Amino acid sequence: NAGVTQTPKFQVLKTGQSMTLQCAQDMNHNSMYWYRQDPGMGLRLIYYSASEGTTDKGEVPNGYNVSRLNKREFSLRLESAAPSQTSVYFCASSDLNYGYTFGSGTRLTVV
Amino acid sequence: GENVEQHPSTLSVQEGDSAVIKCTYSDSASNYFPWYKQELGKGPQLIIDIRSNVGEKKDQRIAVTLNKTAKHFSLHITETQPEDSAVYFCAARFQAGTALIFGKGTTLSVSS
Numbered sequence: 357n358a359g360v361t362q363t364p365k366f367q368v369l370k371t372g373q374s375m376t377l378q379c380a381q382d383m384n385h386n387s388m389y390w391y392r393q394d395p396g397m398g399l400r401l402i403y404y405s406a407s408e409g410t411t412d413k414g415e416v417p418n419g420y421n422v423s424r425l426n427k428r429e430f431s432l433r434l435e436s437a438a439p440s441q442t443s444v445y446f447c448a449s450s451d452l453n454y455g456y457t458f459g460s461g462t463r464l465t466v467v
Numbered sequence: 468g469e470n471v472e473q474h475p476s477t478l479s480v481q482e483g484d485s486a487v488i489k490c491t492y493s494d495s496a497s498n499y500f501p502w503y504k505q506e507l508g509k510g511p512q513l514i515i516d517i518r519s520n521v522g523e524k525k526d527q528r529i530a531v532t533l534n535k536t537a538k539h540f541s542l543h544i545t546e547t548q549p550e551d552s553a554v555y556f557c558a559a560r561f562q563a564g565t566a567l568i569f570g571k572g573t574t575l576s577v578s579s
């Protein structure tokens with residue numbers, strides 16, 4: 357049982373480049389989330405999808421877009437990467453109103 | 468807006484001692500309070516959670532207490548071991564169907 361799988365695990369981008377972070381879960385969860393983790397800032401919500409077909413902004417959505425491709429997959433896109441987007445990105449999934457299962461993270465550096 | 472404050476930011480204890488981490492939340496309608504443990508280089512892992520209709524929950528060496536009147540909840544780890552060293556996050560769900568809001572984390576170091 358893989359749980360939540362994130363790809364890639366590491367990525368270096370140049371300022372202005374675009375990329376998509378992929379996330380897939382095999383637990384049949386309805387809800388999926390994207391967070392970023394920065395030193396001293398904890399986990400901050402970027403976007404979430406309460407159910408297939410819906411997405412909502414979180415605390416720090418600027419510079420990002422998301423797609424809930426189907427029940428299993430929730431991707432995060434950076435259209436024009438900036439150094440401020442250097443961070444560790446975590447995807448998570450859950451049944452509504454329950455705790456999360458997190459992926460192992462994507463470590464992104466924008467130079 | 469909704470907020471979760473977590474204290475302390477760092478905590479150092481001797482093996483065998485107890486550790487307590489406290490969180491406060493802003494919205495009295497909050498109904499779900501999980502705790503996560505994050506080891507170096509890994510994603511956070513759920514270790515215990517509590518809902519607003521319960522005052523305390525235990526699981527072996529860890530326990531969580533909730534005081535709804537004061538709007539705070541705490542994680543208690545007894546008989547700490549070196550493998551308890553990690554970053555711990557509290558979180559709260561302010562409305563049904565919404566995402567968790569996390570505290571900024573506590574780095575726990577257990578020395579032997």
